[in-house]
Amino acid sequence: MKSIVLVRHGKSSWEFNVPDAQRPLKQRGIKDAQLVANEFFKSHKIPSQIFSSPANRAHSTCKIFVQTFNLSENSISIQDDLYDFGGESVINFIKNLPNSYDDIMIFGHNHAFTSIANIFGDKFIENVPTSGLIKLKFDIDNWKDLKQGTTELIIIPKELK
Numbered sequence: 001m002k003s004i005v006l007v008r009h010g011k012s013s014w015e016f017n018v019p020d021a022q023r024p025l026k027q028r029g030i031k032d033a034q035l036v037a038n039e040f041f042k043s044h045k046i047p048s049q050i051f052s053s054p055a056n057r058a059h060s061t062c063k064i065f066v067q068t069f070n071l072s073e074n075s076i077s078i079q080d081d082l083y084d085f086g087g088e089s090v091i092n093f094i095k096n097l098p099n100s101y102d103d104i105m106i107f108g109h110n111h112a113f114t115s116i117a118n119i120f121g122d123k124f125i126e127n128v129p130t131s132g133l134i135k136l137k138f139d140i141d142n143w144k145d146l147k148q149g150t151t152e153l154i155i156i157p158k159e160l161k
Helices: 027-043 056-068 088-095 112-120
Strands: 002-008 049-052 074-079 101-108 133-138 150-155
Touching: 002 112, 002 150, 027 056, 027 150, 049 056, 056 074, 056 101, 088 101, 088 112, 112 133
Parallel strands: 002 101, 049 074, 049 101
Antiparallel strands: 002 133, 133 150
16 A cells, blocks of 8 residues: 655745745745644654655745654655646656655645646545645555555645634
């Protein structure tokens, strides 16, 4: 069995004149990420491997979760392939993971995460919102065999307010 937790980055700010990859989180993005991290941490196992897009907004969201989990920021693996909006690079990244990883958490972007949730999950999701979390479970032993699994968990920040 394998599982993936997808977390879309928190709400980001457009008020700074910076390249896309450097956009920071808005205060709402920080609060929503904290809400979702706390909710997940209450009753779910922390995945053994945590990966993040190098984009500031995704990495900052990831750091909020890692702090909530009482882990070191050294537990985060930054992966350029996760700075992907279509999903193909993320899927290739997942399919090439070592099979010793059974449960992973990935911080990244839309439309990639909505696409992946709908391709590989069994519940249709119109849109994974900022700070939204989706957990997918698969009856596979090898990441290269990635196929449709089950949508085990959906956490949406506005449902926690």
